[in-house]
Amino acid sequence: MRKKIVAANWKMNLTLEEGKKLVEDILAGNPALDTHNEVVIAPPFIHITQTVAQLNNISHIHAGSQNCYSEASGAYTGEVSAPMLKDAGVRYVIIGHSERREYFKETDALLAKKTDQALANSLQVIFCCGEPLNIRDADTQNQHVADQLQASIFHLSAEQLKNVVIAYEPIWAIGTGRTATSVQAQDMHAHIRQTLAGKYSQAAADNVPILYGGSCKPSNAAELFACPDVDGGLIGGASLKADEFLGIIAAMKQH
């Protein structure tokens, strides 16, 4: 049975003190997880040591990072490598977020290299895909997302795919308050799983958690997570408030 995951992407928010308090408040809410229900918290890099320390000895809640570089070390001013993240106690790394693709011009080829770096350092990858509004309006989102997967993760072996989680984040739903309907989410998640099955095998595809991201909140999480191919969420804004994030975790546990 594949895992359900709710992952917090704090993006570029919170001071160290605010981040510490948020993790304390989440832990105080006693989310009581098990091997089938995991939580990931991905703060900005500067928080990682603190977050890892706070999650030490807490089962099924892991620290993640929002990015890593495509090389292991060297003269790459301002970057953070996968070996450094592994050494710091990070378990998951988000790769290919649409904000990285758009604002930092990250290409499919670069994302393939970042994925390789993360996996070579025993990190689990949360690989993001998703279409902009004009692609959705043209109804070509399935091809767009299949192309993203093909370009950045289809070079992986079936063995490597076991350490990959996919996050489908329609760009028009990120931070806009406009959520994909559960039908739109389920259709795309089923398409992603079918695309993975076509490349690997049905069994391999059935093991990959596929998360939904984009204005996910406690009020819509239960309906989204009830979809058979939606295995949790990648949460931005609502992950910055302990009560909202706990509400989304509770919705995951119901399904």
Ligand code: 13P
């Ligand atoms: P919001 O939940 O703020 O829409 O952000 C989603 C997201 O981009 C998570 O990575």
